[in-house]
Amino acid sequence: MSTIVFLGGGRITSAILAGLRLGKSKHRLVVHDRNPDKLRDLKKRYAVAVEPDLLNAVQQADMLIVAVRPGSVRELLGMVGKVKRRSLAVSLAAGVPLRVLSREAGAPMRWARAMPSPVCRSGRGLTAVAFPRSLPRADRKRVHDLFSSFGQVVEIPESKFDAFTVTYSCSHGYHALATLARVGQEAGLDRNTALLASAHALADGIIAWRNGKLSLESLLEEAATPGGIAAATATAMDAAGYGRAVRQGVAAGLRRARANAGK
Numbered sequence: 001m002s003t004i005v006f007l008g009g010g011r012i013t014s015a016i017l018a019g020l021r022l023g024k025s026k027h028r029l030v031v032h033d034r035n036p037d038k039l040r041d042l043k044k045r046y047a048v049a050v051e052p053d054l055l056n057a058v059q060q061a062d063m064l065i066v067a068v069r070p071g072s073v074r075e076l077l078g079m080v081g082k083v084k085r086r087s088l089a090v091s092l093a094a095g096v097p098l099r100v101l102s103r104e105a106g107a108p109m110r111w112a113r114a115m116p117s118p119v120c121r122s123g124r125g126l127t128a129v130a131f132p133r134s135l136p137r138a139d140r141k142r143v144h145d146l147f148s149s150f151g152q153v154v155e156i157p158e159s160k161f162d163a164f165t166v167t168y169s170c171s172h173g174y175h176a177l178a179t180l181a182r183v184g185q186e187a188g189l190d191r192n193t194a195l196l197a198s199a200h201a202l203a204d205g206i207i208a209w210r211n212g213k214l215s216l217e218s219l220l221e222e223a224a225t226p227g228g229i230a231a232a233t234a235t236a237m238d239a240a241g242y243g244r245a246v247r248q249g250v251a252a253g254l255r256r257a258r259a260n261a262g263k
């Protein structure tokens with residue numbers, strides 16, 4: 001049984017712990033955070049071990065998961081550098097490159113990056129992983145196995161990580177749901193019916209694409225009869241700049257991810 005130590009006990013750690021619990025993980029799970037109340041809460045909710053002392057936490061790790069916000073990574077790694085143990089470390093920090101992680105840690109860690117989402121709580125998420133060329137196959141497998149215990153895993157080159165991070169956020173779904181439901185309400189539906197209709201419109205279509213053998217183009221063609229209501233709606237949305245709005249949103253996310261690299 002190996003020990004996985006989470007540095008940072010916030011939102012994504014909580015979601016991963018829920019996913020690991022759902023997948024009946026055999027790992028020993030330890031969380032370190034600077035907030036004792038968060039540690040108490042995680043211990044109660046997920047029956048994990050907690051370690052308020054950073055160096056003690058790092059010393060016991062077979063695998064470290066760095067789950068602090070990008071702006072806190074340097075400070076945290078500066079303190080971890082005192083530890084001599086050469087463990088495998090996986091950073092979840094958006095935008096922070098492998099070269100920065102290796103440089104800031106000082107300690108001889110073997111780094112990988114992973115980008116999960118809070119959907120891993122349900123065991124149905126997706127995680128992208130990126131490895132440096134030098135990372136041994138056995139380490140890659142350990143990272144892959146951990147994240148695939150609560151969802152699908154895709155390996156991508158690190159150069160694509162920011163694009164993946166921005167495209168993949170489950171906030172896209174929540175944002176689209178909130179916007180469509182609000183407009184549905186403005187069109188006359190009560191809030192619950194607007195949310196129900198919008199959730200089915202978005203989720204059912206996507207599930208049909210994921211489960212079926214039909215291409216996105218043919219599904220669109222099936223759902224939007226030429227001259228019909230759905231076609232008129234999509235055409236008006238495109239003309240109003242739907243594609244442009246999404247492009248601008250993704251560009252803003254990419255700029256933020258790149259800024260994280262220099263934090």
Ligand SMILES: NC(=O)c1ccc[n+]([C@@H]2O[C@H](COP(=O)([O-])OP(=O)(O)OC[C@H]3O[C@@H](n4cnc5c(N)ncnc54)[C@H](OP(=O)(O)O)[C@@H]3O)[C@@H](O)[C@H]2O)c1
Binds near residue numbers: 092
């Ligand atoms: N949330 C997501 O959906 C998601 C998805 C994928 C990847 N990520 C990545 O995961 C990382 C964490 O995100 P999050 O949303 O979970 O953030 P979060 O909720 O703010 O959790 C981070 C936790 O780490 C603690 N912390 C910060 N610096 C520390 C230090 N030096 N020593 C001990 N504890 C420290 C924070 O304490 P304070 O509150 O006192 O700062 C906080 O409790 C980020 O880098 C993010 O890019 C997040």
